[in-house]
Structures are given as structure tokens and as C-alpha cells.
Amino acid sequence: MKLLLPILTIGILIAAPTVSAETPTVAGTDGSVVFQVRDIPEGVPKEGHGKSAKKYGYRIPSLLTTSKGTVITFTERRLGLHDHAQNDIVLKRSTDGGKTWGKEIVAFEDGMNSINDPLTVQLADGRIMMMFARFPYGRHARASGWIKMAEFGYDNLETNVLTYITTSDDDGKTWNKPRNITRSVKPTHWVNANTPGAMIQLTSGKHKGRIITPLWGTIPVDGKRTWEILVAYSDDNGKTWQRTNPLNDPEKGFPNECQIAEASNGDLIIISRNQSGEKLRKKSISKDGGITWSDIKTDPTLPSVACMGSIIKGPVKKDGSWDLYASFPSSAGRKNGQIAISTDHGKTFQIKKIITGPFAYSATQISPDGKSLLCIYEANGYKTERILSIPLSELK
Template structure:
């Protein structure tokens, strides 16, 4: 892989610029039946296929006739299949995909919502080739006084360590009736996605679109979009009981944001590496960056610049060779012209 690097030292961080020539489209606006593609997520199956999901929209609006669509890559993100519709419910809004692989049987599970109100589970037993009918789980994971509801939109996780091993955990957010401020919470399944329970909510308000990772000590780190415009930095919270309760959120002073979704990924436990992708800018959705932490998110000491122009929502997945596939929104006037993919060489990630 031919890469050009720009090494800068600023505030004890290493900043790396990746050659943008290796970026390619996965979902392109005004093609394959939809005007706009937004809200990308990505996972790797047991069979080492990549499944890229997003919302297929008729317009830029977040409501109306929206479907969940996907494409498959069988060569580590180099080429992609034709578009497949995963969930189309007429004129309803089917969105906020949060996919995960059930490691106990290899099934693909996607949590999603209808009309930002009802919660559903979609499942595939053949690596995304076919899908069972969506199963509604709203009454199990939503309180009566909650109104808005969104799953993800980012990959979910399955816990790997002894405490709560194989628990599937999905970051979500909601609003309470009569209050427009969002609150982050999680839902989980301890039986391979058959049944679902409501986990803990993060104390306070003004956080949503969270993303979660497992820490070495078995704690969970929840990284959240911060809707307080005066701060422009991410918020984080910790759970010590598998997501059933969360600490009061604090500001992560090293992760700036323009109020936007981001993606947290456990790259490896040994060596200890966490990755976080988001637009690294205080005011505008641009400059998509992967930040690297070697100490459980206490510091983010390396930045890998993926796309310097307009960019917004993103997700990441690790390949078997250690490379990272980053799926993200981009544009010119607005960062919503389509969804691109960039493969990041594993040598850039190591300390």
C-alpha cells in the first residue's frame, strides 16, 4: 500500500496524514434506487466478509420513506456487491442500524428503529444473504414515558471477557416525553439476541449517538456525542456492571467534535489499543480523523487523518491482517454526498 505521511508534533500528539487517493465509493447518491445515503455502519462476519449498512433515503430529511440497505465485500473492502435492501416498510422510516456478529453462532444481528419510536431486531443466518422478518422488542427496551428512540447508529459489541461474556450490548439514546434533550442508554441480550433487556441510562442530559468498547479491567467505556454547543468535546461514562448502570458523564478534553456521531473500536487488548473516529473540528463536520489511545482512552496520542474535507458520520472494523476499514459520509457543500471507504494500514496504528 502506497502511503504518504506528514509527521507533526503538537501537544505531544503524533499527527499522520493518509493519502486520500485510496478512498472509494461504497454508496453513491442518486444511484441504485435512492437519492441520498446516510448513517453508515460496518461489521466483519465469521466468514470474513464485510457488511456495510446505511440508510437509503429519498431526501436529506431524517424522516419519511427511509430503508436500511447494505453491500458486501468479500475482498477486505476492495470491491463491493450490488445494493441489497435489508428493511423496507413502505413509507415508514426504517433506520439507525446497529449491527453486530453473534460470535456463538455467527449470525448477523442488526438493531434498528421504525419512525424513531419503535425498536426492532433483524437477523441473518447466512452472512447477510437473506434476512428474517424484523422482530419488534419495543416493550422490552423502552419505558412508557420515553418518546424519541434511536439505536446506534454505529456497530454494537459482544463482550469478550469472563464477566458477562457473550453479552450483546447496543448503544442507544432517547428523549423523555415533554423534554427534547437526549439521553444516552444501552440495551443488551444475554441469550444470543433472542430476548432483550433495557440497560442503564447515563445520568444527565444532552448526550446521544454513543459508542461503546470493553476495557481491560472488564469495565465498559461509553463515548457520547455532546449536544452542548459551548463545549465542542465528547463526553464519556463508565459502567462496572456490564452496562446496567453508568457513572455521571465527564468531558474528554482531547476529543473535540462539531456535535456529530463517532465510532469507538477496541482494536486489541494486547497490545492495548482503542480507536475513535469522528470529524476532528470544533465547528464544522470535516477533517475525519482516527484517534489512537494506548491507555484505555485516558489519552489519545496519535491522530490519523482520513479525509480532510467535509465528512460526518463514520464507523470502523478491523481486518484479520490488522488493517482498519473506515466507512464514512463525505461531501462538498454538505458532508452528505455519499458514503466512502478508506483502508488504514495497521502500521499506522501501532505505537
């Protein structure tokens, strides 16, 4: 047994995160402000957690770069900052690569009900698709004061959390009537099925054109909660949806908010928040287009507190391959955002840039010119959402 100790120690050192004191940094305050708290106009109805709110708060970003060169930032607009505060999904558009932004556009709102977790993708035909969750007034995926835990089910607009998709045919300016897909994506033992960030559409292989996203769900157990994740997918451009079984997680802690990316070898990589476990992100890999998945495991190269983060594919290189890029806060708290790259199809990641200061939820995309990584992140105690453009040459 004594002989094993040096071997194990070496293994731990090899797997350790690559962040160091020499990792280049950029100040989070260098990012330009896209959304920030502002006064709520007179006449807006306010109840529940938003009843005494004086300011709109903005949380939970999603980011999209379209084929027309438009950058679109989506987020929840809240009465205050509570997760359940009559949230609307709003967006801003930029036609100059993220330097300036147009007016705030409401993509969807539903009165006193809470619209959460924008999840977006542009399809190969140019249509933009967004998935979101509708939480009924007074119900959420957790009990909080007067708010009760949502109930299992699919049909009760007053007690069930429902999952919808909506689309835009004009580059995000206007949005079509949402369609309820809850029965297709939510298991009977989950109260919700959603996640913020980005969906993907596969660009190669046997399942080219498949729309795919991971989702997380809450499982109430004896007054407490556990969580699972699964994958939902569509092979007919979003008309119908199917889902996998929940992914198996043999380790301590629970997967939660999660994102997915397509690697150039055909693998799909899910990176997940780690709730109640180690300060490392969780990861799972699929080799068959997202139908079956490896056991979820913590990744020692992705140190982070429990928080949402992103993973995306980079530009296609001359040899037809591409790298993967991820963003997530440090293991010391929701601060010092880490930008990491994987050059081995998601097996390991190397942290190449630190965005110093407050850094919570984030979303990333490649800039319209293909030369930079755009990262939008929550900052300043959730009072602002800022966006940074980082040259890809600095992430090698």
C-alpha cells in the same frame, strides 16, 4: 486563590487534545466510494419529504467484518436526504477486504414508514444481528414541517417509534423477520430508543457472551427536546432484553448518538455525541458489565462537533490486551475526520491520523486480516459514503 491559576493551567494543558499540525493526514477523496447518490427508479412511490426527490441519498453508515472475512457496509437509503424520507436499510458486501463491492441488498424496508439507524454485530455463533428503529410515516423524533413529533408509547404503529432486531444466518445475504423489542429497551418517557453504528458481544469476564448496546432517546419538554442515553443488553443471544436506567449527566449539553467498546481490563466505554454542549465528546465507563455507569463527562482528548462517531476494540496482542480506536469529525465542523487510539483502556485518546475534507457520520472495524483499520464515512455534502483502509502500523 492566585496560587490556583498556574496549577489549573497546567492541568488544562495536560488534558488538551493531542492533535497538532504534525498529525499525519490522508485525503478523504482517497477513500473508495461505496454508496453515492443515484437516480430513483421509475415507479417508486414518493410522498412527504421524498415526494420531489429525484435521487436516492445514502446516510448513517454501519460497518461489520465477519468471521468469514466478509466486510459489510449498512446504511439508510433515502428519497433525497431528509432524516424522514421513507428510509430503507440497505447493505453491500465485499469478499476481498473492501476493495470491491457487490450489489446493493435491501435488508429491510417498510413502505412509507422510515427505517433508521442500522446497528450491527456478529455473534459468537456466526449469526449477524441488526437493530433498527421504525418511524411511522409522518412522525419523527422531532417536528419538521408537516412531520409531527412521535408520541410516547409502544403499541400504535401510526404514532410510536418502535425498536426492532433482525438476524441473518448467511453472512448478510438474506434477513429474517424483524422482532419488536421496544418495551424492553425504551423507557416510558422516551419517544424513541435507537442509535447507529455497532453493538458488541463481550468476549471475556463474568458476563462473556452478553450482547450490549447504548441507545439514545428524545424527551419532548414544552415544545423543545432534551436527550438521554442508556444501555440495553441481552444474556440469551438476543431472545430477551433488559435496560439500565438513563445514565447521569451533570454537565452542560446532552448525550445523544453513542457507541460502546470493551476494554481489555474489563471496563466498558461509551463515547457519545455532545448536543448543545462543549465541542468535546462525552464519555462514561462501566466496571460491572454494563449494569452501572459513571457520570457522563466530556473528554478533553476527544474534540468534536455534535456528530455521531465510532469506537471499537482492536486486535488482541500477544499479551492478551488490545487497544481502542475511535473516529469522529473535528471541532471545526463535520470535516477533517480524526482517527484516535487509546492504549490505557479508554482513559485518554491520542489522535493519530486526520482524514482531510468533508467527514460526518462514520463507522470503523478491523480488516479481515487484522492489519488495518477500515473507516467508512459520509463525504462530499452527504453525496457519497467512502471507505479507507489505514494500516494499524500508522496509528501507533
